[in-house]
Amino acid sequence: MSGSLAIIGLGPGEARYLTPSALAALEAASDLIGYGPYLDRVPARADQTKHASDNRVEVERARHALMLAAQGKAVAVVSGGDPGVFAMAAAVFEALEAGEADWRRLSITVEPGITAMLAAAAKAGAPLGGDFCAISLSDNLKPWEVVTARLSAALAADFVICLYNPISKARPWQLGKALELAATIRAAETPVIFARAVGRPDESLRILTLAEAIAAAQTADMATLVMIGASATRLIARDGQNPIVYTPRSVTKSPCATSQGRT
Numbered sequence: 001m002s003g004s005l006a007i008i009g010l011g012p013g014e015a016r017y018l019t020p021s022a023l024a025a026l027e028a029a030s031d032l033i034g035y036g037p038y039l040d041r042v043p044a045r046a047d048q049t050k051h052a053s054d055n056r057v058e059v060e061r062a063r064h065a066l067m068l069a070a071q072g073k074a075v076a077v078v079s080g081g082d083p084g085v086f087a088m089a090a091a092v093f094e095a096l097e098a099g100e101a102d103w104r105r106l107s108i109t110v111e112p113g114i115t116a117m118l119a120a121a122a123k124a125g126a127p128l129g130g131d132f133c134a135i136s137l138s139d140n141l142k143p144w145e146v147v148t149a150r151l152s153a154a155l156a157a158d159f160v161i162c163l164y165n166p167i168s169k170a171r172p173w174q175l176g177k178a179l180e181l182a183a184t185i186r187a188a189e190t191p192v193i194f195a196r197a198v199g200r201p202d203e204s205l206r207i208l209t210l211a212e213a214i215a216a217a218q219t220a221d222m223a224t225l226v227m228i229g230a231s232a233t234r235l236i237a238r239d240g241q242n243p244i245v246y247t248p249r250s251v252t253k254s255p256c257a258t259s260q261g262r263t
């Protein structure tokens, strides 16, 4: 089959965060597919066709991309951040697995991008210097009980926890619940980062305590990445500047001994 499919990470925002390899893959495409706001970030040439879609129809969008590639097009599917992190790459492979046998002969590549948690961590200092994990708070694709079970396990294991999809108009309460759950295991003064629109002109970084974060949960939105520190995560205060947030690389105590919960 002559068609190809590149699944491309655009990074968190501005074009300077796009890798040269991802840029080359975008330039090689005849057809660009993605959620409207992500596609808007790609300056397409007159000879490239953009197919914008709604955010909720990922597998349908993936099938569309595979069908176009099977017709011989050079298709690029774009995602914000990294396409493999809560994004289109898994949707494409889900569609490939369930789809036409012929599609498996296509050339399919994944171009990595800077994911939100890495962009946010770099702005804050080095909060991911120790062990960490990422959890999507969206319960569109999994039951909320799975989210809380994973969150509880990660809190007990003393990971730094990055929360993607923390809140939306349709899901207004999940972040508050997640932070309240954290406060049953982590100390009230644990650093929590609200990193919003990192790498974009309206970027903001708020460094709060866990107690403050619970009170501020409703001020987060869909463009926010929330990071809950581990027990060793700490601040280096600086006059007139944001403190630096970092997690030391070395751990000397077991998670059970280091948790400083209220209960």
Ligand code: SAH
Binding pocket: 012, 013, 079, 080, 081, 082, 083, 084, 085, 086, 087, 114, 115, 116, 117, 120, 163, 164, 165, 166, 195, 196, 197, 198, 199, 200, 221, 222, 223, 224, 225, 226
């Ligand atoms: N593939 C994307 C994540 C998609 S899930 C990536 O790798 O970054 C969407 C969630 O990612 C948002 O709800 C938010 O939590 C986070 N996110 C994406 N871009 C962001 C940015 N520029 N700043 C902060 N968080 C962002």
